[in-house]
Amino acid sequence: MNPDLKISSGPIFCHQCGTLMINTGDDVLVCSACNAEKNAVEYDDIIIVTKSNPKSFPSKLRLRRSKIQQLDRYKEESARIKEKCPKCGNDEMSYHTMQLRSADEGQTVFYHCPNCGYKFSINS
Numbered sequence: 250m251n252p253d254l255k256i257s258s259g260p261i262f263c264h265q266c267g268t269l270m271i272n273t274g275d276d277v278l279v280c281s282a283c284n285a286e287k288n289a290v291e292y293d294d295i296i297i298v299t300k301s302n303p304k305s306f307p308s309k310l311r312l313r314r315s316k317i318q319q320l321d322r323y324k325e326e327s328a329r330i331k332e333k334c335p336k337c338g339n340d341e342m343s344y345h346t347m348q349l350r351s352a353d354e355g356q357t358v359f360y361h362c363p364n365c366g367y368k369f370s371i372n373s
């Protein structure tokens with residue numbers, strides 16, 4: 250049997266950190282996160298276990314977790330500023346900046362009213 254076919258029949262996870270390992274094609278698996286290496290032949294038994302229990306495959310969970318982390322990062326970049334909301338008069342706006350074009354053209358500041366949800370942006 251072709252060993253490459255056996256390896257691709259199921260996902261293999263790093264013994265150190267649990268990240269999906271990548272088959273380099275030389276019967277060697279490399280972890281994309283911590284670079285741990287494993288000889289693919291050692292995993293013959295584990296591949297069978299993984300196939301018989303597909304629900305243990307955690308990729309969906311991991312995907313969802315990384316989305317939440319992105320939202321957290323967005324929150325951290327937003328800050329409050331003493332700026333009157335043109336719509337409801339609330340005296341504090343949250344804002345964040347974004348570089349939209351080349352560096353010498355400045356950046357865009359996005360304001361967002363935490364009180365009424367009004368949004369506007371200013372090019373600086």
Ligand SMILES: [Zn+2]
Binds near residue numbers: 264281284
């Ligand atoms: Zn690893």
Ligand SMILES: [Zn+2]
Binds near residue numbers: 335336337338367
């Ligand atoms: Zn407002």
